[in-house]
Amino acid sequence: ANLVPQDANFNRGNWVQLENKMAKCGSLPSGRIRYTIGANYPNSTTLIPNNMTMELRNQSSGASVSLSFSNTDGGGTSGTATRTRGVDWLTSQGCN
Structure with a gap:
């Protein structure tokens, strides 16, 4: 379930590929990788x-690694590069 509104194609492509890689961290000791997700709004009235x-x-x-995706198709113009950076980092931490 999505906690905040997303672009119709946001939770596909780059974001879901990163989520799929995170699922491969399950073989690591419990609590090894901590995930913090944030939603940023342009102003106080935007939903x-x-x-x-x-x-x-x-x-x-x-x-650690910090990643940012635009709430647009594919996570924006840097979505693919950001996803690659995240996937590479997870691989380096043993998520295979």
């Missing part, structure tokens, strides 16, 4: 966020 952020942190080593 739909303009971007979504994600911070991934390895609780054992302290290594």
